[in-house]
Amino acid sequence: MGTNMKKVFTTLLCLLFCITISAQDKAADLSKLVGDWSFSAPDAPYGYQDGSFQIKQENGKLTAKVNIQGSTLDINEIKAKGDTYTSSFYVDGTPVDLTMTRKGTKLEGMADAGGMRIPVKFKRTKGCLQ
Numbered sequence: 001m002g003t004n005m006k007k008v009f010t011t012l013l014c015l016l017f018c019i020t021i022s023a024q025d026k027a028a029d030l031s032k033l034v035g036d037w038s039f040s041a042p043d044a045p046y047g048y049q050d051g052s053f054q055i056k057q058e059n060g061k062l063t064a065k066v067n068i069q070g071s072t073l074d075i076n077e078i079k080a081k082g083d084t085y086t087s088s089f090y091v092d093g094t095p096v097d098l099t100m101t102r103k104g105t106k107l108e109g110m111a112d113a114g115g116m117r118i119p120v121k122f123k124r125t126k127g128c129l130q
Contacts, residue, residue: 031057032102033078033085037122041111044118048091053122 037053051068055078062078068091078087085100091113100109100122107122 033062033107036125037107038125039120039122041118041120043116044111044120052125 033055034057035055037055038050039053040050042049047069051066054065054067056063056065062080062085064075064078064087066073066075066089073089073091075087075089078085083102085102085107087098089096089098094114096111096113098109098111098120100107100120105124109120109122111118111120
């Protein structure tokens with residue numbers, strides 16, 4: 001009986017350790033996106049082809065401010081799933097679903113807006129260079 005209890009305790013301790021390590025890795029991955037980025041989307045409608053994207057980490061989640069067409073809009077949450085990051089927001093009343101993937105020190109993405117699929121490239125302007 002004592003041996004079984006030791007095995008159960010050891011297994012639970014190992015599981016707790018693995019969960020802790022996993023949580024730390026996820027937090028570190030999120031911090032790699034934090035900073036200022038510029039973006040270009042040559043296929044977007046005129047005036048929406050470039051701008052800036054400031055990503056912040058607040059309360060364990062990613063948020064962003066986007067400067068485009070002389071306006072600033074807020075993204076309340078950027079969701080992470082592996083190396084893919086997604087968010088939804090509105091630009092001039094049009095819903096936009098943005099999917100981004102990290103490629104080295106850059107981000108590449110696809111914006112789905114008003115029935116259009118628009119490739120978007122992000123380049124870090126300042127912040128963490130990881």
